Amino acid sequence: MDVLQRLGIGDENSGAYDGSWRSTSGAVLESRNPATGELLATVRQATRADYDACVEAAHEAFLRWREVPAPKRGEIVRLIGNAIRDEKDALGKLITLEMGKIVQEGWGEVQEAIDIADLAVGQSRQLFGLSMHSERPLHAMREQWHPLGTVAIITAFNFPMAVWAWNSMLALVCGDSCLWKPSPETPLCAIGLTNVVRPVLEAEGFGALASCVIGPVDDVAQPMLEDRRIPLVSFTGSIATGRIVASTVGQRLGKTLLELGGNNAVVLLEDADLDLAIPSIVFGAVGTAGQRCTSTRRVLVHESIADDVERRLLAAYEQVKIGDPMKDGTLCGPVISSAAVDNMHAAIEAVKKEGGTLLCGGERVELDGSLSGGNYVKPAIVRAENEYATVQEETFAPLLYIIRVKDLDDAIAKHNAVPQGLSSAIFTLNLRDAERFLSAAGSDCGIANANIGTSGAEIGGAFGGEKDTGGGRESGSDAWRAYMRRQTNTVNWSRELPLAQGIRFG
Numbered sequence: 001m002d003v004l005q006r007l008g009i010g011d012e013n014s015g016a017y018d019g020s021w022r023s024t025s026g027a028v029l030e031s032r033n034p035a036t037g038e039l040l041a042t043v044r045q046a047t048r049a050d051y052d053a054c055v056e057a058a059h060e061a062f063l064r065w066r067e068v069p070a071p072k073r074g075e076i077v078r079l080i081g082n083a084i085r086d087e088k089d090a091l092g093k094l095i096t097l098e099m100g101k102i103v104q105e106g107w108g109e110v111q112e113a114i115d116i117a118d119l120a121v122g123q124s125r126q127l128f129g130l131s132m133h134s135e136r137p138l139h140a141m142r143e144q145w146h147p148l149g150t151v152a153i154i155t156a157f158n159f160p161m162a163v164w165a166w167n168s169m170l171a172l173v174c175g176d177s178c179l180w181k182p183s184p185e186t187p188l189c190a191i192g193l194t195n196v197v198r199p200v201l202e203a204e205g206f207g208a209l210a211s212c213v214i215g216p217v218d219d220v221a222q223p224m225l226e227d228r229r230i231p232l233v234s235f236t237g238s239i240a241t242g243r244i245v246a247s248t249v250g251q252r253l254g255k256t257l258l259e260l261g262g263n264n265a266v267v268l269l270e271d272a273d274l275d276l277a278i279p280s281i282v283f284g285a286v287g288t289a290g291q292r293c294t295s296t297r298r299v300l301v302h303e304s305i306a307d308d309v310e311r312r313l314l315a316a317y318e319q320v321k322i323g324d325p326m327k328d329g330t331l332c333g334p335v336i337s338s339a340a341v342d343n344m345h346a347a348i349e350a351v352k353k354e355g356g357t358l359l360c361g362g363e364r365v366e367l368d369g370s371l372s373g374g375n376y377v378k379p380a381i382v383r384a385e386n387e388y389a390t391v392q393e394e395t396f397a398p399l400l401y402i403i404r405v406k407d408l409d410d411a412i413a414k415h416n417a418v419p420q421g422l423s424s425a426i427f428t429l430n431l432r433d434a435e436r437f438l439s440a441a442g443s444d445c446g447i448a449n450a451n452i453g454t455s456g457a458e459i460g461g462a463f464g465g466e467k468d469t470g471g472g473r474e475s476g477s478d479a480w481r482a483y484m485r486r487q488t489n490t491v492n493w494s495r496e497l498p499l500a501q502g503i504r505f506g
Contacts, residue, residue, distance in 0.1 A: 003093045004041060007192035015043045015187065015214030016050035017194055018057035019207035024050050026215055031188050034100035034334040035325055037373025043187045046215035048223065054179060055229055057208035058150045062177040065206060066147040073173050074124025079200045080169070081117025084110065087196050091161060093326070094192045099160055099185075100334040100375070101288045102325040113165035113193075115459045116475060120169040123480055127174065135501075138494030145484040147175030148255075152224050152233045154181045154245075157336055158291045158396075159236075160189035163259075166463070166474045167234045167483075172209060174483040176232075180212045181224060185336055187214045225249050232257060232483065236293075239394075239420070239468045246470075257482050258470025259463070261394040262422030264445075264454040265298035267411045267437065270305055272427035273451070274312060280425070280453030281400070282316045286379045287455060289335045290398030294423040294447070294455035297394065298386070300411045303404045310402060313381060314360055322365050322376055334375040335397055341375050344397035347390055348380060351401075356384040356391075359402070386414040394420060408433050416444045422465030423447040423454040446473070 004010075014021040015029070026045035033040055046054070065073070084091065092107035101109075129143040151171045155163045160182060168178045182190035194212050201207050213220050225233060225248040234257040235245045242260040249256045266281055268274075284296030301309045325333030335341060341364055348362045361380030366372065379398035384391050386403050405411040415424060424443040427450075428434050434450040436442050446465035447457060457463050462477035464470070473479045499505060 003090050003097060004188070004192075006090045007087070007094060008195040009041055009188055009191055012042045012044060013188070013191050016046040016054055017198070017210070017212040018054040019061070019202070019211070022046075022050055022053065026050070026219065029184055029187060029214065031098055031186070033097055034336050035374045036370050040097060041188055043191070043214055046213045046220055048219045051213050051215065051220050051223055054208075054211045054213050055150065055227060058177040058179045058211040059229055061206050061208040062147070062150055062175075065177060065209060066175040068175070070124045070127055070173060070175065073175060074121045076200065076204055076206075077117055077124065077169055077172050078121045080197050081114050081121070083196050083200050084117065084193075085114050088114065091192060091196065094189055095160060096325045096333070098188050099157055100325055100336060102330050102333050105288055109159060109162045112162040112459060116165050116169045119459055119476060120173045123170065124173040127480065127484070129486075134490065136492075136498045138492070138496075140491045140493065141489065143486055143488045145174075145481065146487055148483055148485055149231045150177045150179055150229060151483060152179050152181065152230045154221070154224070154233065154235045154237065155183060156236045157183040157185040158288060158293070160186035161193050163236050163474075164190070164193065166459070167257075168210065170480045171483045174480055176483055177209045178211065179224070179230065180210070181220055182212070182214060184214070190214060222248075226252065228252055228254070231255060234472070234474070235259070242470055255482075257472040257474065259293065259465075259472050259474060260468060260470040261420050262293045262295070262465060262469060263297050263392070263394050263418045263420040264294055264423040265300050265415050265425075266296055266454060267405075267415060267424075267426040268299060268301040268305065268309060269408060269411070269426070269428040269430065269433060270302040271429045272305070273429065274305070274309065276451060277427040278309075278312045278316055280427075281313065282320070284453040284455045285400040286320055286332050286398050289332055289377075290379065291335060291340075291396050292455050294457065296400065296454045298391065298401045298403055300386075300403050300405045300414055302411075303406060306402070306404045310359065310381075310383070313402075317360055317379055317381065320379060322378065323367060324371055332379060332398065335377060336375065338375055340397055341377055344377055344380070344395060344399055347395040347397070347399055348382065351382055351384055351388055351390040354384075354388040354390060356382045356388060356401075358382050361398075386417060392418055408436065412437065412442055419468040420465065421445045421467035422469045423449075423457070425449040425452060425454050427451055
């Protein structure tokens with residue numbers, strides 16, 4: 001528990017930060033280690049009054065922050081990134097303690113937060129618009145980008161720190177304030193990261209820029225979606241909840257940035273380099289215990305190599321070490337909860353009834369000692385058909401479907417024949433086939449790769465997907481535009497008042 005103490009987390013913690021941690025009176029939320037079942041700490045959840053106070057504080061901070069020059073905002077974000085860098089070890093271990101991913105992945109997630117801070121620092125000097133030629137003489141036209149306001153960031157349990165950083169680091173350099181609602185399954189990660197960030201902002205008089213509210217739907221989430229003081233809601237989570245978010249925020253004509261479910265596939269053509277493909281598939285399907293939105297769910301394999309691929313994958317799965325996520329050598333830690341175990345079992349039984357064949361895995365793994373209360377499962381492989389109803393859905397667990405295809409046309413058709421559209425990959429040595437998969441006639445996903453897997457996206461590119469994945473974009477490229485509003489300016493520096501389109505009036 002040294003990690004908790006280092007990050008300022010006690011036995012009972014406040015769930016509302018508005019520049020300082022508030023004394024809250026809401027219900028108690030327990031945080032448990034999914035690897036052992038032990039109680040880590042409790043959080044006193046925010047009430048509706050706490051929520052309102054946090055929104056007001058965030059808005060007041062925004063009104064001052066928007067006047068700070070963007071490069072200066074970038075300098076403060078640089079200090080935030082350095083503060084996170086200094087506590088990378090503790091933050092990564094906290095992710096492992098509360099979420100269950102192996103510690104190497106925990107540290108990797110914190111590194112993502114550091115990297116996006118570095119990217120945002122550079123972006124603070126490149127929030128550029130355009131200049132355009134006016135049709136009217138002695139007139140100038142341009143567009144510029146202004147801060148939006150307070151950005152609500154609703155994050156999921158599987159990336160309890162990185163997704164907040166993806167949004168907040170860009171939002172901060174863009175001149176916005178942030179109001180974070182983390183998953184109730186990982187509240188300590190939010191408290192720990194806020195404690196690392198807040199001294200930097202408090203020293204500048206802007207503690208409320210990183211406001212945080214941990215609380216139930218009625219007191220926090222629903223008011224957040226309906227609140228006109230929040231122009232943008234960034235939501236990461238399930239497709240079903242994403243529809244509610246989009247509908248509710250849309251009723252008040254607010255903006256949403258949605259990162260929802262994935263049903264990601266790897267296409268293996270007959271000339272695929274299997275020495276590259278097999279490790280990529282195993283990492284994509286087993287990493288984070290299959291609980292990434294970019295986890296590999298389907299393998300669309302050419303029928304001529306399908307038997308060999310199955311044999312190789314089964315051999316690789318036999319070598320996957322399941323156990324304590326804090327220990328070196330562990331490749332698969334626990335899933336987040338007992339309910340996640342049940343969901344995986346239910347999906348396997350459902351796909352078997354549809355005609356699927358379970359090739360390996362799926363059973364609960366019982367470990368000894370302190371790990372006996374953990375939520376461990378053996379990663380599963382099922383031979384299936386793409387049109388099965390269960391295959392069409394995302395199961396958030398290490399469950400992989402093997403689907404045979406006849407050729408590239410068949411692979412693309414089956415690849416695209418699911419509701420989700422997040423990440424995709426093809427393994428082939430044929431340049432024409434690879435480029436076709438990456439073309440408009442190929443993958444319909446927001447992310448499409450050649451000869452690398454579906455997960456492990458770099459922060460330099462825009463991250464997000466199409467169709468039921470929501471259409472949002474976070475992280476690199478021009479994703480910063482989502483956190484700003486566009487303004488077109490026309491300046492008349494003549495002594496006349498000509499109208500556009502040659503209109504004469506009066």
